[in-house]
Amino acid sequence: EPIDPENPLLKLEQVIATPHIAASTAEAQQKVAIQIAEQIVEWKRTGKLEGAVNASAVELAQAPGVQSYLNLAEKLGATLAQMAPVDAHKMTVRTSGEFLHKFNEVITAAALKGFLDISQSKDTNYINAFTMAKECGISLNQKFEKENLDYTNLIRIELENDTEKRMIGGTVFGDKEVRIVMIDQFLVEFKPEGNIIIYNNTDKPGVIAHVTQLLLQHNLNVAYVALSRDEEKKVAMTAIVVDGDVTHELLEEVRRVNGVEVANLVML
Numbered sequence: 001e002p003i004d005p006e007n008p009l010l011k012l013e014q015v016i017a018t019p020h021i022a023a024s025t026a027e028a029q030q031k032v033a034i035q036i037a038e039q040i041v042e043w044k045r046t047g048k049l050e051g052a053v054n055a056s057a058v059e060l061a062q063a064p065g066v067q068s069y070l071n072l073a074e075k076l077g078a079t080l081a082q083m084a085p086v087d088a089h090k091m092t093v094r095t096s097g098e099f100l101h102k103f104n105e106v107i108t109a110a111a112l113k114g115f116l117d118i119s120q121s122k123d124t125n126y127i128n129a130f131t132m133a134k135e136c137g138i139s140l141n142q143k144f145e146k147e148n149l150d151y152t153n154l155i156r157i158e159l160e161n162d163t164e165k166r167m168i169g170g171t172v173f174g175d176k177e178v179r180i181v182m183i184d185q186f187l188v189e190f191k192p193e194g195n196i197i198i199y200n201n202t203d204k205p206g207v208i209a210h211v212t213q214l215l216l217q218h219n220l221n222v223a224y225v226a227l228s229r230d231e232e233k234k235v236a237m238t239a240i241v242v243d244g245d246v247t248h249e250l251l252e253e254v255r256r257v258n259g260v261e262v263a264n265l266v267m268l
Contacts, residue, residue, distance in 0.1 A: 070106065074114035076111060090140075093155070095144050098146065201260045211238070211254055211260070
């Protein structure tokens with residue numbers, strides 16, 4: 001004890017190794033092992049966890065109707081990780097809508113999982129997400145608003161450092177139609193799937209035509225385009241979902257287009 005890392009048992013897919021939990025005799029260790037196995041079987045059968053530490057998020061994740069929102073929260077976190085400043089240290093998760101009220105914590109865990117899996121290359125899950133965030137120096141705020149005038153249920157995530165803040169929001173239409181519906185001040189709607197080029201630009205003619213021409217030159221088909229404008233500030237945001245891989249070379253070409261201020265590639 002501990003087990004030899006080269007032990008062939010550890011290489012079997014059907015074997016799950018757990019930490020030693022202070023069973024001091026061989027008989028006690030055997031009983032604990034049997035109990036753990038029985039609890040895992042019960043969880044797989046019924047979704048109920050007995051005696052698990054910090055596992056309320058897992059139980060909430062099994063509730064009817066919430067899975068699409070957890071998927072959305074992960075997608076929002078992953079998208080923000082590919083757009084936000086790398087030194088961000090504060091995250092705020094806002095949920096609105098009566099249905100989401102009791103799921104605020106597990107939604108935050110899902111958002112953290114999506115964010116940390118990308119930004120920190122962490123193996124994050126709903127149980128360790130809060131601990132992982134703390135270890136990465138990210139402070140958390142969770143806020144619930146009873147209603148939003150535009151959407152029945154809405155999840156928004158804000159990420160900031162000392163000088164910059166980014167925000168992304170999304171909802172679920174019907175039971176499973178996950179959508180991003182806002183980024184920063186822009187109301188822009190698209191499915192968070194595949195390879196997406198998201199860029200901000202001066203709101204003037206020719207920018208989107210130039211960008212799509214670059215995609216054509218790289219033999220990339222445009223699957224979907226979402227555009228939003230801030231007429232007062234004369235800026236715009238465009239999200240282009242493409243069929244195929246976007247190379248670093250192409251992304252740099254998009255960034256050099258006259259009028260493009262910032263461009264990111266989001267891979268989901």
